[in-house]
Amino acid sequence: METQESPELPGKTDAAAALRAAEEARRAGQAPIPFWFFPALGVAMGAMTFDMAPRIPFDYVFVAAGLLVLLLIHRLYYRAAKRSGITPRTLSTARGALFAAPWPVFWVAGWIFGDTLPWLPAATALAGLVWATGYGAVHNRRVRQAA
Amino acid sequence: MKVTGQPEGGFDATIHAPNRLRICALLEPAEEIEFGTVQERLGVSASVLSKHVAVLMEAGYVTRTKGVRDTRQRVWLSLTGEGRAAYRAHVAALRAIVGETGDGS
Numbered sequence: 686m687e688t689q690e691s692p693e694l695p696g697k698t699d700a701a702a703a704l705r706a707a708e709e710a711r712r713a714g715q716a717p718i719p720f721w722f723f724p725a726l727g728v729a730m731g732a733m734t735f736d737m738a739p740r741i742p743f744d745y746v747f748v749a750a751g752l753l754v755l756l757l758i759h760r761l762y763y764r765a766a767k768r769s770g771i772t773p774r775t776l777s778t779a780r781g782a783l784f785a786a787p788w789p790v791f792w793v794a795g796w797i798f799g800d801t802l803p804w805l806p807a808a809t810a811l812a813g814l815v816w817a818t819g820y821g822a823v824h825n826r827r828v829r830q831a832a
Numbered sequence: 833m834k835v836t837g838q839p840e841g842g843f844d845a846t847i848h849a850p851n852r853l854r855i856c857a858l859l860e861p862a863e864e865i866e867f868g869t870v871q872e873r874l875g876v877s878a879s880v881l882s883k884h885v886a887v888l889m890e891a892g893y894v895t896r897t898k899g900v901r902d903t904r905q906r907v908w909l910s911l912t913g914e915g916r917a918a919y920r921a922h923v924a925a926l927r928a929i930v931g932e933t934g935d936g937s
Contacts, residue, residue, distance in 0.1 A: 694843055700929035703853055707923060710857035713873040714865060767899070770869030771862050772908075828861075 716771040723821025731810035842925035864910035
């Protein structure tokens with residue numbers, strides 16, 4: 686086992702070798718978020734957005750079911766991560782906020798224009814799905830590129 | 833320039849030991865990694881890994897949590913905020929020695 690103290694700073698060659706070893710180890714710790722996670726979130730959130738059309742009955746039941754599905758998705762995600770032995774880093778607050786940003790807009794738009802634009806809830810639900818899938822693809826591509 | 837086990841100008845002798853540097857590097861991009869997976873990815877024995885993890889835990893750089901998977905208890909390792917910052921500063925110091933510029937991640 687290495688000693689805890691080093692008498693001197695490493696030379697250029699040793700530092701370069703240490704950096705190479707660190708990069709190699711870092712690559713081994715990279716784990717993209719499972720491919721299905723973001724689209725599944727998009728479907729659940731999109732379904733809840735779709736429900737913002739006021740003509741659909743049983744709103745609260747629908748929203749509660751959507752929240753349950755979101756919880757189930759998170760549970761499946763953590764189960765998959767635990768099985769792989771590596772839990773990917775969660776999104777930072779800023780990235781999480783960026784990911785969630787469109788849905789409040791979709792919901793408000795659904796409430797305001799749902800009656801006059803009957804196609805709007807379906808459009809926003811679809812846009813949410815596309816956004817979530819695209820966000821996940823970009824996120825995982827960044828993780829793979831970093832590796 | 834003399835350095836101790838404490839961070840000095842970003843260089844951290846506690847992290848610089850080869851296996852500990854690799855442990856920190858492996859843990860850095862993840863939320864947490866199972867002990868057995870760390871062992872497998874780094875190709876070290878459980879006893880060697882345990883000793884290095886103990887040093888990193890003593891420094892406050894790594895935390896260890898226990899969880900059950902497939903009815904067996906597993907140990908999960910993760911970098912603390914302090915450990916992540918120390919690792920990044922250490923890599924930045926190494927890059928400075930080599931003459932590179934970078935963010936240290």
